[in-house]
Amino acid sequence: MTISLADPLSLPCGATLPNRIAKAAMTEGMATPDGVPTEELDRLYGLWSDGGAGMLLSGNIQIDRDHLERPGNVVIDREPDEAMMAALTRLAQAATRNGNHFWAQISHGGRQTQSNVNKHPKAPSAVKLGLPGGQFGEPVALTVEEIEELVDRFALAAKTCQDAGFTGAQIHAAHGYLLSSFLSPRSNLRTDKYGGSLENRARFLLSVIAKTRAAVGPDFPISVKLNSADFQKGGFNFEDSLQVVQWLETASVDLVEISGGTYEQPALMGADGMEEKEEQNVAPSTKAREAYFVDFAKAMQDAVKVPLMVTGGFRTRAAMEAALASGSADLIGLGRPMCVMTDAPKQLLEGLDNLPRYEDKLSLLPGWLDFLMRFQMVKAVASFAVIYWFYEQLENLGQSGMTDPNLGVFTAFRAVEARNKRILAARSPR
Numbered sequence: 014m015t016i017s018l019a020d021p022l023s024l025p026c027g028a029t030l031p032n033r034i035a036k037a038a039m040t041e042g043m044a045t046p047d048g049v050p051t052e053e054l055d056r057l058y059g060l061w062s063d064g065g066a067g068m069l070l071s072g073n074i075q076i077d078r079d080h081l082e083r084p085g086n087v088v089i090d091r092e093p094d095e096a097m098m099a100a101l102t103r104l105a106q107a108a109t110r111n112g113n114h115f116w117a118q119i120s121h122g123g124r125q126t127q128s129n130v131n132k133h134p135k136a137p138s139a140v141k142l143g144l145p146g147g148q149f150g151e152p153v154a155l156t157v158e159e160i161e162e163l164v165d166r167f168a169l170a171a172k173t174c175q176d177a178g179f180t181g182a183q184i185h186a187a188h189g190y191l192l193s194s195f196l197s198p199r200s201n202l203r204t205d206k207y208g209g210s211l212e213n214r215a216r217f218l219l220s221v222i223a224k225t226r227a228a229v230g231p232d233f234p235i236s237v238k239l240n241s242a243d244f245q246k247g248g249f250n251f252e253d254s255l256q257v258v259q260w261l262e263t264a265s266v267d268l269v270e271i272s273g274g275t276y277e278q279p280a281l282m283g284a285d286g287m288e289e290k291e292e293q294n295v296a297p298s299t300k301a302r303e304a305y306f307v308d309f310a311k312a313m314q315d316a317v318k319v320p321l322m323v324t325g326g327f328r329t330r331a332a333m334e335a336a337l338a339s340g341s342a343d344l345i346g347l348g349r350p351m352c353v354m355t356d357a358p359k360q361l362l363e364g365l366d367n368l369p370r371y372e373d374k375l376s377l378l379p380g381w382l383d384f385l386m387r388f389q390m391v392k393a394v395a396s397f398a399v400i401y402w403f404y405e406q407l408e409n410l411g412q413s414g415m416t417d418p419n420l421g422v423f424t425a426f427r428a429v430e431a432r433n434k435r436i437l438a439a440r441s442p443r
Contacts, residue, residue, distance in 0.1 A: 048088025053411030065359030105178030123191030189275030
């Protein structure tokens with residue numbers, strides 16, 4: 014049976030997405046210093062709702078204000094007061110105004126929390142991030158009691174979003190954040206029931222799913238974002254990931270988004286890290302794929318029935334339709350293109366063949382300094398700097414509804430850094 018981008022997707026819980034295109038989760042950094050959604054965030058998600066995607070995923074909604082992915086994250090780490098509930102409700106109304114789904118991506122920064130937010134972030138073990146520059150602090154191992162409290166917080170955040178009008182929740186267990194770091198034997202050195210075997214390392218995640226399902230009921234979509242692999246030597250590998258997906262399917266998860274990498278090995282951005290990438294035992298396609306994780310999803314589809322979403326690299330309608338037709342994906346996630354072309358899904362559904370690859374024309378360094386890109390550290394920093402260009406486009410959309418395709422990478426970098434400092438300076442004391 015031929016599946017098109019316009020076809021609906023029925024989920025195990027009974028919910029139906031109106032088409033096969035999702036706006037992937039992208040960090041916005043547009044909440045107040047205390048983590049409350051703003052009018053700018055409403056404007057941004059209203060534009061995306063108008064853009065034709067069947068489902069929008071929010072950026073990181075954090076369950077601990079001391080463990081942000083970046084300043085300006087939305088934070089739900091306690092029972093919401095009236096103002097917070099009103100702000101979340103306004104956001105959900107804007108983000109669903111065209112009948113699409115809007116899911117909350119719920120997360121905890123873990124050891125990837127920057128030191129300007131927390132010099133001693135909580136983690137599975139006291140294993141510091143292997144990146145130079147002092148941007149990340151010395152982590153402290155969580156106690157069992159603290160883990161159990163965080164399980165409750167994930168469920169509270171999901172229930173709060175459900176009550177505000179969000180139509181689903183995604184638990185973020187990828188990219189090296191807290192739940193992801195528990196899954197990795199490289200960052201999880203625990204010897205209690207949350208460490209050692211894969212079953213123990215997955216216990217935190219599976220406890221979160223069980224508690225969240227109990228809080229939101231059987232009809233509310235629960236998704237998980239999971240690494241296909243960390244792509245690091247001694248890390249979470251594809252065989253581990255496949256087993257975890259099978260457990261998630263049994264645990265009533267409705268959709269698994271397949272991604273990969275960590276801050277140390279940023280495969281999620283198609284970028285190089287500080288160390289050599291650890292290849293995985295997954296057969297490559299017979300022809301080159303433009304999407305980063307399609308082959309991993311295809312290998313998983315042979316073993317599980319839970320719907321899979323694939324994000325990262327898709328730019329042509331032909332590749333998206335091929336992924337759907339081959340069973341490599343049930344849902345296509347779009348990220349960077351929607352930072353500038355907010356109606357990319359609508360245009361694809363109307364027949365557009367290609368989305369722009371803005372990143373191909375972006376560079377932190379002028380051409381005459383390209384020789385510095387041979388150095389791994391410079392290459393890694395330059396890759397991250399390009400991301401700031403996309404951050405600034407989202408800021409522009411939130412402020413005015415307009416983007417600036419001619420914006421320079423260095424200018425965007427300075428603007429984002431200055432805004433981060435202002436947000437951190439204005440945070441309320443604990």
